[in-house]
Amino acid sequence: MGLLRVLLLRLATTAVTLAGVAVIVFFVIRVVPGNPIAMMLPPGATDADIAQLTALYGLDKPIWQQFVIWLSGVLQGDFGTSITTRQPVLGLVLGRLPATLELSIMALVMAVVMGGLAALWGTKRRGTRVEGAIDVANGMALSVPDFLWGLVLILLFGVLVPVFHISGRVTPSLDLPFTTNFYLFESLLRLRFDLWADIVSHMFMPALALAIPLAAIIGQLLKQSLKETMHLDYVTLARTKGYGETHVILREALRNAVLPTLTLVGVQFTFLIGGTVIIERLFSYEGLGNMAIDAVINRDLPLIQGIVILFAVIFTGVNLVVDLLYAALNPRLRHA
Amino acid sequence: MSFLSVRNLSARVKGGPALLRRVSLDVAAGEVRGLVGESGAGKSMIGKAVLGILPNAVQVTGGEIWLDGVDLLALPVAERRRRIGAMAALIPQDPLTALNPSRRIGGQITDRLVDILGWARARAEARALELLAEVQIADPARVMRAYPHELSGGMRQRILIASAFAAEPKLIVADEPTTALDVTVQKQILKLIAGMQAKHGTALLFVTHDLGVVSKVCQRLSVLYGGMVVEDAAVRDFFAAPRHAYSAALLAATPKYTDPMASLTPVPEAVIAAVQAEVAAYDGGAHG
Known part of the structure; x- marks a missing residue:
């Protein structure tokens, strides 16, 4: 095994x-x-x-x-007591963890969808103006850091066309029936779509700001990898069988092209989690990152230690998941 | 009309040199035609053009490819692709790269039958098992579930041959199918292809640079130089008396198994110059 x-x-x-x-x-x-x-x-x-x-x-x-x-x-599971709040560090940190996890995963999903679609579309229209436009968009998305995207989004969708909430995790006046801190997940389970929509509306812009640079990386790398795969003999053989371009890209090329991208996405996802620190501050989002900044300002040593250890656990966990996925997707590795 | 009829096919690298110069050749139903020439003579290009897999950088500039009475080049792309998929198949050159490393063997044989020809999955799988047995693969059921990296090069080439014959195509293009294989395996694979061709009555376009292979497998052959057909002959007549000076020189250059110690004869420079002059004369003429 x-x-x-x-x-x-x-x-x-x-x-x-x-x-x-x-x-x-x-x-x-x-x-x-x-x-x-x-x-x-x-x-x-x-x-x-x-x-x-x-x-x-x-x-x-x-x-x-x-x-x-x-x-x-x-x-023994005791991370000490926060100097500022006088509460156990473990409880404080675990209370905030779901907010940051939901934000990061939402951003990851957005990045994979946006970057994946850009790569697939660019591969299908390779050599045309569409591919050129995708390359330009990728370049722009990459050359601006996530917190600046956050400011741009606040200007666009918070000020000029105010469609999303720009601050907090949920509207404070709402009555929350939740027993866990996984608001996004629990609101779905409880079929409270009104709350879910409110939470998504708060989460959308910070998640998008985090997702844009990662989407560009995924789009660029996956497209490159797909284009190389499209020249391989087994793809050509599939064409002689009567398959069209879309089918060939999705079934023959994609799975093999995803492998080199996957490793990098794992690494970049940990950077994204690091990015939550500033983005959460920018959007007053009540997650771990916001708590970390407060802890540093107050020199709350036990709390800083607890947060850093938790981040380290998350990072190694992400790397572990990537390694397992890689092994699962690559039959040559699985039987080795 | 022959099952496959290529008429005056010309192709060039986009904005670059000509690759095929008014190539014409016919393959009758059930016939085996060899396509020989040096590297770069355009023999693989013809096979790729017939199967609709020319590289993007190559552009067809004229001519027709008639497959079963329909000019493929006059069809819309999607229709051409389906027609080729249903009637023709490829036995590729390198079995190590021609199978998708992340898909099981079974699906790579049955996919065309199910997706393009609309067979039921169970029927396609039964057919695949039958063909794997026909190409002498032991334990076909296990091989169906295997991934390519678990199998040897010879086995993979047998699988690709089984896959090519699976849909009972009327035409198979074999693109140097033994070149990438071990010498000891080459002979078996050649025998297998010839045997399968005879049994199924498939027309075969056999791309090779080995005249020895042509003499064993083919009925007719086309000799190419510089993207031009310099000779089109029945194999028996060709080996008795090649008509073109370049063909004769090519034949003379083939190593003799009966006398391996004899020194190799290169194609004389005068012959090369003469055939190059023919190509140049063609390019200078009306077809340029």
Whole structure:
């Protein structure tokens, strides 16, 4: 079973990766200037107050001792307490995770659909003006970063033609019956299409801003790969069987052309998740990224650590899924 | 009229040199015609033109390709494609690249039967099993489920032959079908193609650079040079007495298995110059 072997191998390397991330994040944020205690106390606090609070959060101990305390907590599922909100980090972070996951996956779906259609259409009309127009559009989409696309979208669809919500995750006055934080998913399950439409309307622009550059990458790479595949002998043989262009592209070329694209999409998707930090801020979207920026501003060390570890888990998870997909799509790898 | 009749076919690289210069040839039903010439003589181009798979950069500039009484070049693209798919088939040159690596063998044999000819899937699968047995593949049921990378080159070429014969086409174009194979396998595959052709009564256009193969398999042959047919003859007459000086020189250049130690005879430069002059005279004339 090739798939199982890939899975076990990746789980082992994932553990090592996460350990490395834990060490780096813990020490790096303690090198950066800024004192969480100073941020919490009002002006005029006495030295005794500062010392007391520092001791309360264990910040008076040597760094290596703090690390051991924190790591042993993490291994037992305790990520510590947020300094600003005084709530357990794990609960805070997991509460925000669904919002960011839904946003990222929505953006990924948009990027795959837009980029995929551009690649297929461009391949079918290769050598014509249509392909030229697609190349130009791809180039434009790639040369502008996601947060600028966010601003452009806010101007277009939030100000000039206000069709989408520009801020938040859901209209605050709505009564939410949800038991999980996967609003988009749960509203569908509960058949509450009114809520679903409201959530999509909030999510549409940030997701699109994240999706545009990734769609351009997918469109360019997949088209290139498809065009190369279209020259191969088995595609020519399929033509002699009486098949038309669309059929040949979809059944003969696409699956083989997707493989090189898939690896890159995996890597780019992790960049997209990184992009959520700024995009969520821009659209006041209540996700992990927005929380991360607040945590950094407040020097909330335990919260920063928790968020970074969670991001690392997501990244390695995405890479794992890509590897499994690759093995599933490529029969030569599956039996190897 | 012959089943396949190519009349005065001319083609060129778009904005570039001519590849085919008023090529005419006929293949009667059930007949085997060899198409020989050096690399670049245009023999593969003719096969590709007949099957409608010329590269995008190549443009047909004139002529007709009659398949079963219909001029393919006068048909709309979609109709031409379906007609070719239903009546003709290709045995490709390189079995290692001619099968889709991500699709199982079975589907690659039955797809034309189901999608283009409208057969029921069960019937198409039964037909595929039957043909795999006919091309001497052991355990056809297992091979149907296999992926190409699990099979040897010789086996893949047998599968491609089975696939070409699956729809009982009236015409098969074999484009140097043994060139990419191991020498020991070449002979078996050649014998297999000849046997299948005889059994099914299929017309065969056999593209090759090997006159030895032509003498074993073909009834007629066309010799090409520079995209022109320089000789069109029955195989028996050709080997007895080739009419064109270039054909004679080509025949003389073929290594003899009976006397392998004899030194190889290249085509004399005077003969090359003469045939090149013919091509140049053609290009300078009204057809340019």
